[in-house]
Amino acid sequence: MDLNSALTLTVSGVLVAGFYASMSYGLSVIYGVMKIINLAHAGFLMLGAYLALALLQVFGIDPLIGLVIILPVFFLLGMGLERTLVRRVKSGSQNAGLLLLFGVWLVLQNIAYSIWSGDTQTITRPYTFAKLSLGGITVPTAQLIVCGVSVVSLIALHLLLTRTFMGRAIRAASQNSEASYLVGVNVERVGMVAFGIGTAFAGLAGGLVSIVLSFTPDFGRVYMLKGLCIIVLGGMDNLMGVAVGSLLLAMAEAWSGLMLPAGLQDILSYVLLVVVLLVLPGGVMKLAEGRRVG
């Protein structure tokens, strides 16, 4: 393999990592605070794409601009869902929460089928085919934008969690909800806000993906599974871990295309999930933290 091809594969892996990270932040935030895997994440991812489509078709709003609308809409949607449904089962078994959110996912999917049918939808914009040539390597502009927004959202989320009172409260609740409660943190409100943030990021990821990929109401399913693999790989409540996990998985997938038969490439993410759970249950970031402390 020549250097150009190797660089192309690497760049492609980085761009896909950006997309993976953007769709996994939401899962990580919700798990971190509420210790619940949000199975409705796939539904919100899918709805984010459809909202971007609707904003374009009805109001002529470009999907990138539409993200400004998608974020608050999904934030409120997520908070509303937590307040009305999730909170009612949170005190019960974890299975109840999982099943509830799985049910919400199915409801969202069927709502999408009834509104938009199962037809494949695609968004084409002036920048869809645009590309940058960097030293002989072609970088598709749309994917670069998705990666860029993903990095910006990671920074924004990091600032939110470290520089705001609510962010500190979220981090406290994720470390120890009982202790947080004892020191005066309204844990229920924090959970609601965290769920809203997680849902907002799911919608954001869906809006971003709509620029690059075609989608149907069944769209979020595969990415839900990848998202689970990524947050396990990186550390389930660690945002930087999500970014690292996304990069590791995307690179592994890009390069495995050269070495593994097609049927085994998708299995790679699930094999990594199993291996990490067995060998590094805290994810790769826990390993890095352990080495730093040691």
Place this chain on the structure above:
Amino acid sequence: MMLQRKVSRILLPLFAVGALLVSACSGTSAPASGGDGASEIVLGAVLPLTGAEASVGKHYDLGYKMAVDEINKAGGLEIAGKKHPVKVIILDNKTDPTTNKSLYERLATVEKVDAFLGSYSTTLVKSEMIVAEQNKIPHMIAGAGSEELFAQGYKYSFGIIGSPYSMGKTTLEWLSSMQDQGKLPKPLSIAFLWENTSHGRDEQLALQEGAKSSPDRFKLVLDEPFEPYGKDFTPHLLKVSQAKADIFLADARLEDYILMHRTYTQMDLKHKVVSYGLRGPEAKAREALGPAADYLIAATIWSPELPYPQVAEFKKKWQEYTGTPASSFYGPMAYESVRILAKAMQNAGGTDKQKVRDALASIEFAPSIVVGQKVRFKPNGHIDNSYIVVQNIKDGKAPIVWPKDAAATEAVPIPGR
């Protein structure tokens, strides 16, 4: 004793009325009759009217109903001098194979239909074939053509959609004709990416056989599967680029075709011929790809551009019945499958299931709207015909370029290749 008599006086008549009502509602009621006393023929279909494939299911719904209405408008299906009214029962499988199977079982055992009309997609059709076989009910399939369906040894199912294997063979025939005209080199090196499903494997088999039997014509320099619903085809297309083939062929579903061809265009890949199997002229894809979709070749099951008088007639009837032009193959093939079944019943002299089955096995139905104008089934129940090759051109049309007897024009070389 007095109480028992009182109860009997009230309850017995109630039971009698109830029994009458139950028998009226049950599937064992006598079938409706035609004007001359001929019994009704009942066809049963289960379609994805809701769920993932609903947008396709509605075309099959229209096609079946249009054919049945046409027969009934003519007074019914004439068999041995008597005209039989035809009824079609269409149920919704919600695009779920388990529901599909159980509803076909209901059609067989409760509705006691005379024949099945098939659903759409390999997964759904596979689930219903066993019901047809178990109940020995003739079963027309217009919604799936994978070779694996007809390799199961079933005797009661007949499909009028050619397989992706036929698609591959037709593509090679067209490529050979281009070579004979000196427009493509000999041998022709082919880079082939295929989705890792039975659909892709069928086309792969055709290309491998073609390369093996005609090594002076075809060389398969890349033969690589990919998982459907991809999110990035850069690694695969890198391999295509490194293969340095003359032409690039792929077998992909719509979403993958769009993403793959966008990536192909962004990577500035250039081949003399580019084809994504069935994909190419779809309105959604042309909208998504813009000028990048120009000059793409597609091998397709049917086209409204087929220059047969019966196709022109069908297009007019379809427009009148549905209010939309005939574009995809779904509605036309559904319609045609009912006509073929009706002809088989006439040949069989009735609706005896074994006789209808035997009539289908030996039928030569013409003139048909399918490619080649004739329907004949191979011993495995699969239609024996080929595809047509179309090419996207700049004004959004996709004229037929192969076979010669259906071609409107010759293929145009991709500029700059």
